[in-house]
Amino acid sequence: xxxxxxxxxxxxGVRLDGRKxxxxxxxxxxxxxxxxxxxxxxxxxxxxxILAAVYGPKxxxxxxxxxPDRMVLRCRYHMAPFSVQERKSPAPSRREIxxxxxxxxxxxxxxxxxxxxxxxxxxxxxxxxxxxxxRCASIVAASLALADAGIPMRDLVVACSAGKIDDTIILDLxxxxxxxxxxxxxxxxxxxxxAITLLQMDGTLTLEEFEKAVNLALEGCKKIYALQKxxxxxxxxxxxxxxx
Amino acid sequence: xxxxxxxxxxxxxxxxxxxxxxxxxxxxxxxxxIKVEQGIIEKAEGSARVLLGKTEVMVGTKIETGxxxxxxxxxxxxxxNAELVPLASPTFEAGPxxxxxxxxxxxxxxxxxxxxxxxxxxxxxxxGKKVFVVFVDVYVLNHDGNLIDASxxxxxxxxxxxxxxxxxxxxxxxxxxxxxxxxxxxxHPITVTFAKxxxxxxxxxxxxxxxxxxxxxxxxxxxxxxxxxxxxxxxxYFEPKQVLEAANIAKExxxxxxxxxxx
Numbered sequence: 001x002x003x004x005x006x007x008x009x010x011x012x013g014v015r016l017d018g019r020k021x022x023x024x025x026x027x028x029x030x031x032x033x034x035x036x037x038x039x040x041x042x043x044x045x046x047x048x049x050i051l052a053a054v055y056g057p058k059x060x061x062x063x064x065x066x067x068p069d070r071m072v073l074r075c076r077y078h079m080a081p082f083s084v085q086e087r088k089s090p091a092p093s094r095r096e097i098x099x100x101x102x103x104x105x106x107x108x109x110x111x112x113x114x115x116x117x118x119x120x121x122x123x124x125x126x127x128x129x130x131x132x133x134x135r136c137a138s139i140v141a142a143s144l145a146l147a148d149a150g151i152p153m154r155d156l157v158v159a160c161s162a163g164k165i166d167d168t169i170i171l172d173l174x175x176x177x178x179x180x181x182x183x184x185x186x187x188x189x190x191x192x193x194x195a196i197t198l199l200q201m202d203g204t205l206t207l208e209e210f211e212k213a214v215n216l217a218l219e220g221c222k223k224i225y226a227l228q229k230x231x232x233x234x235x236x237x238x239x240x241x242x243x244x
Numbered sequence: 245x246x247x248x249x250x251x252x253x254x255x256x257x258x259x260x261x262x263x264x265x266x267x268x269x270x271x272x273x274x275x276x277x278i279k280v281e282q283g284i285i286e287k288a289e290g291s292a293r294v295l296l297g298k299t300e301v302m303v304g305t306k307i308e309t310g311x312x313x314x315x316x317x318x319x320x321x322x323x324x325n326a327e328l329v330p331l332a333s334p335t336f337e338a339g340p341x342x343x344x345x346x347x348x349x350x351x352x353x354x355x356x357x358x359x360x361x362x363x364x365x366x367x368x369x370x371x372g373k374k375v376f377v378v379f380v381d382v383y384v385l386n387h388d389g390n391l392i393d394a395s396x397x398x399x400x401x402x403x404x405x406x407x408x409x410x411x412x413x414x415x416x417x418x419x420x421x422x423x424x425x426x427x428x429x430x431x432h433p434i435t436v437t438f439a440k441x442x443x444x445x446x447x448x449x450x451x452x453x454x455x456x457x458x459x460x461x462x463x464x465x466x467x468x469x470x471x472x473x474x475x476x477x478x479x480x481y482f483e484p485k486q487v488l489e490a491a492n493i494a495k496e497x498x499x500x501x502x503x504x505x506x507x
Binding site: 101105109193201207210214215 | 343346347349350354357358359459461463466469470471472473474475476477478479480481482483484487488491492495
């Protein structure tokens with residue numbers, strides 16, 4: 001994060017892509033997009049294009065990983081080599097290993113793991129194009145894919161980032177805002193339980209700014225939550241229309 | 245990163261905490277005893293060992309010359325790596341770094357990087373071509389809980405103890421001269437980790453508390469009391485008000501530690 005003279009937000013509070021500080025990027029959600037997976041979802045958020053697939057519950061391999069009292073959740077977050085400006089090596093980077101872990105831990109609290117002892121679920125997230133806040137968009141899609149797979153859940157997990165650019169607290173950072181801005185706060189939430197399941201931050205924020213950013217991200221989560229529910233319902237609505 | 249403890253003990257820990265007490269007699273926001281030793285490995289450019297109760301972490305720094313990243317041609321490079329060596333715990337295994345050691349390294353890295361603790365521009369030898377690379381290697385020697393805070397503290401202690409080689413440029417070649425100058429450290433980020441047990445926040449969980457916790461959250465605080473890095477971990481959750489409560493306690497605790505260590 002370097003301080004450059006370039007302005008990320010103008011005097012009227014308009015950001016580089018024309019958004020207001022508290023405005024989300026356009027989001028498109030689709031459920032059940034892959035026929036082989038037990039559950040799947042696709043998200044477009046600005047230029048982010050991300051696919052999530054769920055396989056399971058199924059017998060775990062290797063078998064010694066299975067737990068006697070609950071299901072094991074595994075998650076792989078992976079970026080396509082062509083998803084970013086400079087080609088990314090397809091081998092998993094340290095960043096991807098960390099994100100796989102935090103995404104898994106963001107989803108785990110939502111699932112009734114104890115309903116399926118000795119089994120496992122694999123969640124695969126493929127980032128086809130990345131434009132900032134991909135971990136949040138990945139969680140939104142992965143949670144939808146879990147619901148699509150019919151996994152019993154306490155709530156959907158929804159995620160959104162907030163941050164700071166040029167002394168303004170903003171919602172839903174895109175790539176340039178993440179790289180040039182002064183803070184990034186990704187947050188995941190189960191709205192019905194008021195439970196934060198992922199929280200990270202880098203940059204510099206005072207306690208007051210941090211509180212503001214958390215509240216803004218929570219607001220953003222609630223907006224995306226409505227879209228998530230909409231997307232889930234619309235899959236079944238369209239099926240019904242075909243049957244008639 | 246778990247070892248077995250009995251159900252009875254798990255229950256006991258959780259029940260005590262719900263009453264505001266801890267098994268080892270600490271208050272909910274008390275740290276264990278912190279001991280910091282610097283300059284213990286002569287061959288490293290900087291080193292430190294931190295004892296946090298029985299948790300023991302050693303950090304050694306090495307400095308080499310290398311190429312800068314293309315997006316920061318005027319800055320030196322910081323690289324943090326963490327090893328959970330098998331002698332530190334019955335649950336650690338030899339082999340390539342797993343997700344736990346990668347996460348630990350990245351949390352330590354973020355605290356140092358985002359607080360701008362090292363003046364990386366002073367590590368530039370020739371813009372775009374040659375810079376100093378600072379390797380921070382975190383070596384966990386005994387795991388008794390809260391590796392994050394112990395490692396972050398040990399990393400900072402080692403950096404404060406790190407000497408940079410003197411150099412001059414002769415006909416475009418970098419010549420290392422005799423003598424050293426201290427690594428330019430301008431900030432002192434302190435990382436404070438909380439565990440959530442019985443819906444209460446406790447500071448500096450030790451191993452058995454980590455077995456019982458629903459989730460943890462770590463916050464790095466800089467010299468001005470600003471937050472510069474956060475990481476939530478574990479498969480539980482926090483309520484928004486708990487996160488803000490943690491931020492306030494972290495600020496207090498970081499100040500306390502910085503004062504104690506005179507940083």
